[in-house]
Amino acid sequence: MANDIYRRCGCRDENGKQLGNNCPQLSDSKHGTWGYYVNAGKDPCTGKRLQHRKTGFPTKKAAQIARNEVAAKVDKGTFVAPTKESFAEYLDKWLPRRATTGDGLKPTTLANYERYIRNDIAPSALGAMVLTDIRTYHINDFLADLTEAGRGAVTVRRIAAVVQSAMRDAARSRRVELNPATGLELPTVTKSKMKIWEPEQVGVFLDVAAGHRLGPLFELDMFTGLRRAELVGLRWEDVDLPGRRLTISKTRVQADKVIVEQEDTKTEAGRRIVELDDRAVGALIAWRIKQSAEAEEWGDLWANTGHVFTMENGEPLKPQYATRLFEKIRVQAGLPKMTLHGSRHEHASLLIAAGADIAIVSKRLGHSNLATTSDLYTHLIGSASRNAAENASALVPSKNRVAHTAHTQADISA
DSSP: OTTSEEEEOOOBOTTSOBOGGGOGGGGSTTSSEEEEEEEEEEOTTTOOEEEEEEEEESSHHHHHHHHHHHHHHHHHTOOOOOOOOBHHHHHHHHHHHHHHSTTOOOHHHHHHHHHHIIIIITTSHHHHSBGGGOOHHHHHHHHHHHHHTTOOHHHHHHHHHHHHHHHHHHHHTTSSSSOSOSSOOOOOOOOOOOOOOOHHHHHHHHHHHTTSTTHHHHHHHHTTOOOHHHHHHOBGGGEETTTTEEEEOOEEEEETTEEEEESSOSSTTTSEEEEOOHHHHHHHHHHHHHHHHHHHHHGGGSOOOOBSSBOTTSOBOOHHHHHHHHHHHHHHHTOOOOOSTHHHHHHHHHHHHTTOOHHHHHHHHTOSSHHHHHHHHHHHHHHHHHHHHHHHHHTSOOSSOOSOOOOSHHHHHO
16 A cells, blocks of 8 residues: 555646646655545446545644545445435435335325425435435535525425435435435424314315215215315215215325326225215215216216216215315305315214224224324213213213212312
């Protein structure tokens, strides 16, 4: 390694030619900067010798220390040569691979990733950085800038998830030595209180919805807790009216204005059987009669797609159409703000209020685990648990009771 440490300067002669080792000022130890080079083996594809060079060190000792660190990594096989590829350029190649390898990405997730990369990551200073130069503090600065620009905590966390996924794959494929997207400073998400209607308000909404041809859709929605994608993706082949149940196996989603039919659910738990009550069965029967009448009216022009909920000509519903129609009916009914997705929470609250076990609620909603359901509905479980305790104690007969029956809050306080 005798000649792998060298000193250079930027001095040139009268013709503009760089002097290099012939510069007379190199006799001054403070003139120029020090550098090193390390033999990094051969390129397995071309067979050419690979050398890693770096300059700009103020002293010979600093260059030697840096050289030794790189040489040790080369010996261990952990050295990753610096690249000129920017993070944005890497993401352009990474995303198509990510979408089709491993578990892949669902169309809606892929569309979100594309949007975050296009609008937020690629145009940023982080996107312009060389991939191998990125450190954790660079990513934290990028996320802080997003927050200061007014982006919500949930959105910032989703953008961070894209960066984390990309960097995790870069480290796994040895494009970077270490994953810099670990231990990030993520903004705190403030959980807002879940806004749902009282049972009487649900009744008002369904009464108004009954005046619309798609009223049965919202009737089914309120009494099954299906996701929007599951509602508009539901097909008659998955409806068992005599058995009073639905099989949820397909979804219909909207990704950047493109409608995608998915022969799969959001999660493995999402593929489930949902039992139907009398009102839900009645709504489906009424809708089937109406849909059959529309098919007969349209004749050969009716599109027989097999979907349960359709437009007048048989074409399946667009997800956004269902959302807008829900909002329109809510306004007509004069009810407080709640989204179509909120009807899932509404269904869960009705089940819990009726004394349903949390495991049953979780299964009906298609949650991936029981903890998700518990976290969402902890505030509702308390009162249901108290009612269950009261009902349990009422089952035990007793002639001589030592406990005083509390009739008022004053009794309890006393």
